[in-house]
Amino acid sequence: MRALIRPYTAADRIAVWDLAANTAFFGDPVEAFLDDRALFCAAFVAYYADYEPERLWIAEIDGTVVGYVTGCGDSRRQAQTFGSRILPAVLWGVLRRRYRVGIKTLRFALCMAREGLQHGRPDVSLDRFPGHLHINVLARARGNGIGRALLEGSLAQSWASGVRGVHLSTTDRNAAACHLYEAVGFRLLHAWSTRLWRGLIDGSVECRIYGIQPTWS
Numbered sequence: 001m002r003a004l005i006r007p008y009t010a011a012d013r014i015a016v017w018d019l020a021a022n023t024a025f026f027g028d029p030v031e032a033f034l035d036d037r038a039l040f041c042a043a044f045v046a047y048y049a050d051y052e053p054e055r056l057w058i059a060e061i062d063g064t065v066v067g068y069v070t071g072c073g074d075s076r077r078q079a080q081t082f083g084s085r086i087l088p089a090v091l092w093g094v095l096r097r098r099y100r101v102g103i104k105t106l107r108f109a110l111c112m113a114r115e116g117l118q119h120g121r122p123d124v125s126l127d128r129f130p131g132h133l134h135i136n137v138l139a140r141a142r143g144n145g146i147g148r149a150l151l152e153g154s155l156a157q158s159w160a161s162g163v164r165g166v167h168l169s170t171t172d173r174n175a176a177a178c179h180l181y182e183a184v185g186f187r188l189l190h191a192w193s194t195r196l197w198r199g200l201i202d203g204s205v206e207c208r209i210y211g212i213q214p215t216w217s
Contacts, residue, residue, distance in 0.1 A: 003066065003146045005153060008056035013049055015065035016056070017041040019136055026173050026201065027139060033200060035102040042099070043090050048072070048134075051081055057153055059137065059146045067137035069150040073163050075132050115196045124189060129165035129211045131158050135177070147180055155184070155212065165213040172206040186210035 008016070021037035024030035030040045048056050048070035055071030072078045093099050133154050137147045158166050167189065170177055182188075190209045197205050 003059045003061050003141070003144070003149070005146075005149050006058050006060065008049065008053050008058050008068070010049075010053075012058055012065060012068075016049065016058075016068050017045055019065060019068065019138065020045045023136055023138070026171075031104075033104055033108045033197075035105045036100040039090065039093070039099040039101070039105070042093065043086065045070075047078060047081060047086055051078075055154065055157060057150055059141070059150055061141065066141035067135070067146050067150055069133055069135045069154045071131065071133045071154045071158060071166075073131050073158065073161060075126050075130055075167075078132075111196050111198075115194060124167050124209055124211070127164075128213065129167040129189075131163040131166040133158075133166055133168050135168075142176065147177070148184065151180065151184055155214075159214040165211060167209055167211040170208050170210070172208060173201075178208065178210075181210045184212070186212045 017037075021030045021040055022028075024034075024037075024040060025032040030037050034040050052070075052072055055073065057069050057071075058065055059067035090099070094101055133151075135147060135150055135154075137150070155166060168181070168186070170181070171194075172178065172191075187210065188208060189211045191206050194205050194207045
């Protein structure tokens with residue numbers, strides 16, 4: 001399969017949100033741990049389309065979006081925007097019953113809070129790795145170089161814009177992606193066992209954070 005890699009447009013929003021939600025749980029739909037996919041997308045995807053759309057790139061085959069990469073040049077700024085704009089808007093939507101919040105969502109929120117208390121924030125130097133990215137490719141489109149093309153294009157854009165380093169998060173359950181990151185030049189910065197998915201997935205899950213700087217490539 002030959003994919004077209006192109007800039008994101010507003011017309012791609014629904015396709016990107018659907019792809020993100022359909023693969024959010026280790027490649028399966030987000031409904032495994034949340035009651036409302038719109039809540040997930042508003043909280044975790046909307047920033048990249050609304051605040052840094054120029055760093056969002058699309059992989060398309062025959063007019064269908066099969067992958068994307070989101071980028072952020074300054075993680076501190078993204079965190080500030082999340083706290084001041086994204087999170088209040090999501091909470092307001094919950095209060096107005098725009099989003100469905102059931103037992104799965106409440107359980108996940110409790111698990112996230114417990115995880116945060118146990119492990120705190122990952123110790124990633126935002127002076128060395130200020131940017132971050134997230135990549136997603138449909139399973140049926142993998143193995144054709146699409147992920148690597150998206151990843152390398154996003155990194156090239158980051159280096160050209162003066163970003164000093166980029167990090168990303170994944171788990172050991174995504175072995176193919178880990179191999180891709182390492183092949184491109186990412187190095188493992190941190191790894192720790194998480195109980196976030198206890199009861200939802202068999203066996204242990206290891207969270208991993210990878211980082212790369214242009215001088216490593």
